[in-house]
Amino acid sequence: MKRKVLVAGVGMIPFTKPGNHEPYFTMAGAAARQALADAELDYDAIEQAYVGYVYGDSTSGQKAVYPLGMTGIPVINVNNNCSTGSTALFLARQAIASGACDCVLALGFEQMNPGAIGTVFNDRPSPFEDFDREADALVNIADLPLALRYFGGAGQAHMQKYGTPLESFAKVRAKASRHAANNPLALLRKELSVDDVMNAPALWPGVLTRLMACPPTCGAAAAVLVSEDYAKTRGLRRDVSIRAQAMTTDRPDTFDSHDMMNLVGYGMTQQAVQQVYEQAGVGPEDLDVVELHDCFAQNELISYEALGLCMPGEAQKFIADGDNTYGGRIVTNPSGGLLSKGHPLGATGLAQCYELTHQLRGTAQQRQVEGARLGLQHNLGLGGACVVTLYEAEGAASAR
Template sequence: MNNARVAGVGMTKFCKPGQQQPYRVMASSAIKDAVKDAGIEFKQIQQAYASYVYGDSTCGQHALYDVGMTGIPLVNVNNNCSSGSSALYLARQAVASGAVDCALAFGFEEMQPGALGSHWDDRESPFDNMLTTLDQVADCHQGPLALKMFGQAGTAYIEKYGANPDIFGKVSVKTRSHAVHNPYSLFANEMTLDEVMNAPTIYPPYLTRFMACPPTCGAAAVIVCSAEFAKKHNIKANVEIIGQSMVTDIEGSWTDPIKLIGSEMTKEAARQVYEQAGFGAEDVDVVELHDCFTPNEVITYEGLGLCGEGQAEKFINDNQNTYGGQVVVNPSGGLMSKGHPLGATGLAQCTELVWHLRGTAGKRQVEGANIALQHNLGLGGAAVVTMYRAI
């Protein structure tokens, strides 16, 4: 297996449901931007992977055909909120294995307002067993699936480590301060801790409205290639994927609310990536992680090894998660501010990190960024962790 290079990236500005163009238009626009960014022709792409959650089968083809109809294999990917990174995982694997020299991963979503819900209520839900387990191990409030699971995990974290619940609000404040400098972010206004903490409660006792990401529409695309392809076609492709792992739930994943939202998947995926790359959490300059709810960002600091177990409160209070600290987490504004169109999220994270490693992230640039880490999580479940290096 040879390391794949990121040749081109592209994304649309995310927007609220009802303000979006059709997914076909958003996705084809992101693909065209990625092709242009790579400095190649569309016909040079040999495989494609399309990620989305809400849509009929072959939506990927419908979007791709607006760019070109070259007969290449296309696989439609649905892995819940980790769908974008799952598509990237497949594209990277195809290139790294030598099966192809150039592959495309693109993702998109047209979401509806409000909390996430199932469109398949006439059959078993993949979350039935998880929710049954959650009700057995915790005294839960009722609510939509994702809100209940991440909200209860936040409660469990505070109870386990005795942390001040304001850490969830401080993460929101940090994230909004980053989003101000991102022209692709849905929200671009700073917030105070009082505004976050005093907002309406959406899951008692700690989770407020501004600790949850909004439903969003948008698209993103990434082109990966081999080093030989880049050399042959005289393209830069100067960001290398030096480690990547996808992990699903393992024995012991469902023993408490924190583990139920993927903390064990995250730990194992990170361990594998650090081993593959030869770099550890201490070497990382910039991170884009899955902050669908701020408790998940707090828990993920520890899962990725950015701080020790139970040390997230100190990590946050010491401003180690932002500019001037140990590592800059979610300079894009994250899912909380940039938005979370499920199928596009993982590829938008990749796009943001590539911009930083190239030194082209504008006012939010992490100076001297050389090693970047990405974390994308889907309940049900899958965690994808990816490490990049500037070359």
């Protein structure tokens, strides 16, 4: 990163169930306006916009931002599965770090349908052909939607390798609900007990219950990124910066290792977070708060190990000791995560940015992690891409 990149403003609307939402461009516009207001900037200041969504026609990004102003700037539409929002953030950060721009908008939204996600263009080869083939060979279970088979299979692999009990995943889900109870923007705010999660209908007996999966969600989130010099000359807030960031895609071991955890991005996560730690000169022991990709409780658990929050095979103890929540070592998903906050695919990465920005500003209210200075974001998309971002709270003297 050649130039320092600051998060000048963030915005997010309450996440909702499919059918209980505004049109995608209305949701996106509301989040973008919030981010601009938070940054105390007009849309005319934006030099480029990176707009992420998975389910939508080409140039939906233009449809989303044109009501903000038809200023003729480049609008880049981004689709990288569940890592779409953080990919938009990655591109926006690169534009500023490289010196190409000083003020950029990253925007993500999703208007989803009820039920499990699936492919749309069934008249051509699926990008998941190789993933499906490997999953079929490893778990050999039919009649499960794509995501359930992948992430349930990854959880099963961890259970078989380390003896992890189903109750550990239930504890992750219960923790998410406790955190979301304090988040007014979360979709699901009802607190759940471990027994509630364990006794929910089994989607895969002994491996996955219904409450261990995130719900289909609609919503939008946004961030305005600026260069440090731009912020100084215009008197913008300078209290949160992006200290390091990395994006990875699949390597041969995704398939060659014949491991369901690698098939869903464990290796991509390890590679990305190692790059971030090396860029920043820090380690997992230095983190205060983490927003990670918990599309399933199973993925949160294996991500603890992939991100280095605990050693391989120690996630069960990490959870049992309460080291993943307030009063423990590292507060994970104070927002409630995808499991409770919801997972509108294109918006998720920017919703994580929203949460961590407020945590590092000290403005997360009841969710506040006391003294948070370093926050890590992990956003994963099958097929595949992983983006890991490290945010840092700047000194109080540089806030304005």
